[in-house]
Amino acid sequence: MRYYIDTEFNGNGGQLLSIALVREDGAHFYEVLHAHELVVPWVKEHVVPYFGQEPVARLQAVKTMQKFLRKDAGPHVFIADWPEDLVHFNTMLLRDHGKRNDPLQFACLLLHLPGFSTAGASEIPHNALADAQALAAYIEGNLSGERSGMGKADLTLLRNTCGESTVA
Secondary structure (H helix, E strand, C coil): CEEEEEEEECCCCCCEEEEEEEECCCCEEEEEECCCCCCCHHHHHHCHHHCCCCCECHHHHHHHHHHHHCCCCCCEEEEECCHHHHHHHHHHCEECCCEECCCCCEEEEECCCCCCCHHHHCCCCCCHHHHHHHHHHHHHHHHHCCCCCCCHHHHHHHHHHCCCCCCC
């Protein structure tokens, strides 16, 4: 199952503030986390007003994400268009005492999508859920042949990773 990831964070390298996973079938997970550091001005102006829900503790977000991911037996393929999205997602899979949360086996893909802007295609720019939905719609549309714009290398990588050998 393909999952499209978007996160919002407090500036480059900053704290995770929200995370969304959108499954290829449209089911989704979205949480906003409490900020534990001073929010930078750009994020305060362009991101925080569009969260759309109250923040929760990180542990609660991790548990909710695990419950969402366990609904699918796998294989899990997590797709993003920005490196920090994958960094923050993978950090959410870690827990205390050197253990990790499910899924224990998965693939992460970072795609290069020239000409596509997640925030530009999003119904609510800089809202992680709306941005992940825009990413999912773009990539799923390219995979099905209903849209165009993705490079052949990214489409081949997706199909090979997801076990789909046919090319549209």
